[in-house]
Amino acid sequence: MSLESDLQKGLVAQSTHLDRLINLENTNVDDLLQRLGMMQSIRTVENKIAEMRRVGKIGGPVHLGAGQEAIAVGISKHLRMSDRIFSAHRSHAHLLALGSDPKALFAEVLGRSTGLTKGMGGSMHLWDEANGFYGSVPIVAGTVPLAVGAGLAAKMKGTSDIAVAYFGDGAAEEGVVHESLNLASQLKIPVLFICENNLFSSHMHISQRQPLQSVARFAIANGIKYRVVDGNNLIDVDSAALELIQYARTGNGPVFIEAVTYRQFGHVDWRDDIDVGVNRSSEDLATWRNRDPITRLTRALIALEPELQQVIAEKQVEISVATDADWDLAEKDPFPSADALLGTVYSKASK
Ligand SMILES: Cc1ncc(C[n+]2csc(CCOP(=O)(O)OP(=O)(O)O)c2C)c(N)n1
Ligand SMILES: [Mg+2]
Secondary structure (H helix, E strand, O other), X not given: OOHHHHHHOOOHHHOHHHOOOOOOOOOOHHHHHHHHXXXXXXXXXXXXHHHHHHOOOOOOOOOOOOOOHHHHHHHHOOOOOOOEEEEOOOOHHHHHXXXXXHHHHHHHHOOOOOOOOOOOOOOOOOOEHHHOEEEEOOOOOOXXXXXXXXXXXXXXXXXXXXXXXXXXXXXXHOHHHHHHHHHHHHOOOOEEEEEEEOOEEOOEEHHHOOOOOOOOHXXXXXXXXXXXXXXXXXXXXXXXXXXXXXXXXXXXXXXXXXXXXXXXXXXXXXXXXXXXOOOEXXXXXXXXXXXXXXXXXXXXXXXXXXXHHHHHHHHHHHHHHHHHHHHHHHHHOOOOOHHHOHHHOOOOOOO
């Protein structure tokens, strides 16, 4: 039985594929430590945002992706600055894994003028062109066709750049995703469609919304090369990304990865129990916490070299100190001035 068939049958909670020890054969420990560090850093930044939202220092809603970090970190290694990356409401990991500055994200959620969108957008409207991040937008699926447009532009210019559309299992229920898959396939547009199937759209489980739980069937329907991967296993995501991104870059058209995962916080903000009692049980949450991508990679590394436990713990301390310092700096930054408001809404007409 494959993960894909477990997914289709609705057996993901019991799937042994998601519990196995990560296989580190033919991997490089230094590279893995570096990428584990990136996952630890993203988690620490998000935990800080969760806490600051809880105590009321952040005014707008935040959608946290704790538990899903291996996907962005696995994909981003195979991207380059000139690729164009698009995301949606739950985008912090997608942004940070590209090398974006956590302090600028903090400034944005605090509404400061030094934020990624000058303090005008908050957590759901992020932009970092220098790192290839062309925006997160909370209109579910809204950025998927934009990625297709960016991919088409890269193709027309004759570059080997690709576009990346991160979207959720809920977004796959929007018609525009199907139009995007169809057009990208017909015109052989270099796009990586990456569906983070965390089994939920807001508070509703995929079994209540879909006859089959695997979103990859839409790639099959459009003749798009795809892989279904354990999204909590960095190595699995990495190997799919390596193969498929290379395929898209070399003129073969779009590719699709479905990464099976789970978000540990509730749909929005800091509480992890907000969905419990709605459609996810505390037992499910415990099962998935045990499948945490950071814990799983740490376990595998320590099984390989026990002394790495100390190295990883020290790295965590370093990250926590740096994250707190970034937050403190962001809090000291100024709010935008009132007259900056219209400057970000209208562009000047050229005569
Ligand atoms: C067009 C549109 N419809 C509905 C919503 C409300 N909404 C916000 S997030 C969300 C769930 C999206 O689920 P999914 O795409 O799986 O992403 P996840 O939250 O699981 O990361 C919904 C329905 C919206 N923001 N935009
Ligand atoms: Mg979802």
